[in-house]
Amino acid sequence: MSISIENMTKSFGGTPVLRGIDLTVESGELVALLGPSGSGKTTLLKIIAGLEWPDAGALDVHGTDWLRLAAQDRRIGFVFQHYALFPHMSVRDNIAFGLSVRPRATRPPKAQIAAKVDELLQFLQITHLGERYPVQLSGGQRQRVALGRALAIEPSILLLDEPFGALDAAVRRDLRAWLRDVHDQTGSTTIFVTHDQEEAFELADRVVVMGDGRIEQIGNADQIHDHPASPFVARFMGATV
Numbered sequence: 549m550s551i552s553i554e555n556m557t558k559s560f561g562g563t564p565v566l567r568g569i570d571l572t573v574e575s576g577e578l579v580a581l582l583g584p585s586g587s588g589k590t591t592l593l594k595i596i597a598g599l600e601w602p603d604a605g606a607l608d609v610h611g612t613d614w615l616r617l618a619a620q621d622r623r624i625g626f627v628f629q630h631y632a633l634f635p636h637m638s639v640r641d642n643i644a645f646g647l648s649v650r651p652r653a654t655r656p657p658k659a660q661i662a663a664k665v666d667e668l669l670q671f672l673q674i675t676h677l678g679e680r681y682p683v684q685l686s687g688g689q690r691q692r693v694a695l696g697r698a699l700a701i702e703p704s705i706l707l708l709d710e711p712f713g714a715l716d717a718a719v720r721r722d723l724r725a726w727l728r729d730v731h732d733q734t735g736s737t738t739i740f741v742t743h744d745q746e747e748a749f750e751l752a753d754r755v756v757v758m759g760d761g762r763i764e765q766i767g768n769a770d771q772i773h774d775h776p777a778s779p780f781v782a783r784f785m786g787a788t789v
């Protein structure tokens with residue numbers, strides 16, 4: 549699903565957080581939103597998910613005006629930094645959650661949900677973890693499960709907000725390669741928020757550099773490194789290398 553955002557603005561209590569965002573993401577693309585803390589990355593993601601509302605601007609997904617769709621109708625897969633797994637549910641039940649809570653009319657039969665969970669456990673290389681509880685998992689394993697739960701609903705768009713932010717460097721590197729593989733196989737349109745340059749450039753097809761509610765530059769590693777579009781980008785790239 550392609551995403552088109554036009555002239556989007558958002559303020560909180562009179563303070564502008566998004567100052568006119570124009571962005572197009574192609575169907576199947578993996579785009580990173582990269583920028584310092586407070587630059588508006590999460591707010592943009594939440595607006596796409598339907599968890600926040602913009603003050604102005606357009607959001608079109610594959611020809612549909614998404615601002616008119618309720619959050620539950622947007623079929624978004626969302627993975628947050630802080631594991632939002634249910635502690636009292638097994639890995640299997642966590643992954644099945646989005647399907648099991650559907651209204652009866654659209655809920656798949658139990659056997660179909662179980663088959664879907666099996667398929668995802670295998671696809672995400674966590675078959676051996678199905679019966680465990682979140683407390684028995686490492687941080688990296690939990691994020692694999694969180695992604696499984698997001699994918700179970702067959703999302704039209706996958707949104708990842710600093711999903712590896714709380715993990716150590718070696719685990720982050722492993723998960724990056726793994727996520728890239730998963731993305732290449734599912735082909736889902738994915739937006740990934742990070743403040744980590746290495747992560748953004750290694751994972752994404754295109755990197756969107758944000759600063760203070762604006763898009764400062766969009767490009768690949770070479771374009772942004774070699775030709776920073778503004779003093780802000782040059783400083784940001786230099787500061788966090």
Ligand code: ADP
Nearest residue numbers: 560561565583584585586587588589590591592
């Ligand atoms: P980032 O993801 O780049 O760190 P955010 O989108 O989370 O940035 O936040 C951008 C700014 O908006 C920050 O200054 C933050 O404090 C503010 N902000 C975010 N959400 C809210 C909210 N619900 N109410 C008030 N201010 C908010």
